[in-house]
Amino acid sequence: MLIAYWIVAGLLALLYLVAGANKTLRSQEKLRPMMGWIDTMPMAFVRVIGIVEIFAAIGLIVPPLTGILPSLAFFAAVGLVLVQIAAIVLHVARGEYRQLGFNVVLLALAGVAVWLGTMWL
Numbered sequence: 001m002l003i004a005y006w007i008v009a010g011l012l013a014l015l016y017l018v019a020g021a022n023k024t025l026r027s028q029e030k031l032r033p034m035m036g037w038i039d040t041m042p043m044a045f046v047r048v049i050g051i052v053e054i055f056a057a058i059g060l061i062v063p064p065l066t067g068i069l070p071s072l073a074f075f076a077a078v079g080l081v082l083v084q085i086a087a088i089v090l091h092v093a094r095g096e097y098r099q100l101g102f103n104v105v106l107l108a109l110a111g112v113a114v115w116l117g118t119m120w121l
Contacts, residue, residue, distance in 0.1 A: 005116040009060040009073065012080060012109055016057040023050025037090055049083070056080050060113065064120055074117035080110035 022031065023046050031038045031046070038046060059076030063069050084107035091099045 001116060001119060005064075005113070005119070008109055008113050008116060009064075009077075012077075012106075012113055013057040013060045015106070016053040016080065020050040020053030020057065023047060024054065025050075036096065037094060040094075052079065053083065056083070070120040073120050074114065077110055077113035077117045081107060081114060084110055 022034070028038055028043050028046075056076045056079045059072050059079075061073075063072040063076075084103055087103045088100060088107065091097070091103060
């Protein structure tokens with residue numbers, strides 16, 4: 001179970017670090033081709049989403065790795081489940097059904113991380 005956690009958490013952390021960094025550092029014009037919804041949200045909110053994704057990615061890895069509050073990994077995974085549920089709701093509301101596949105995969109991986117993260121509780 002421990003090896004499975006590190007595989008899932010590592011993959012999620014990598015994906016969310018990249019996604020969060022993009023949302024945090026790139027301009028709205030550069031994000032627009034990748035994220036059609038970017039014009040429907042204030043840019044400050046997009047930046048907050050990016051920061052949340054970065055903190056969640058760190059939370060999946062650092063606490064269990066250091067042994068300092070490892071239960072935070074479980075809560076980071078729960079946060080990523082909530083992020084993906086919100087993303088799915090947004091895409092459905094906008095009629096962007098082609099975007100849902102990746103979100104569903106990320107939701108499933110985050111759900112697995114929640115389940116595996118229970119070992120840290």
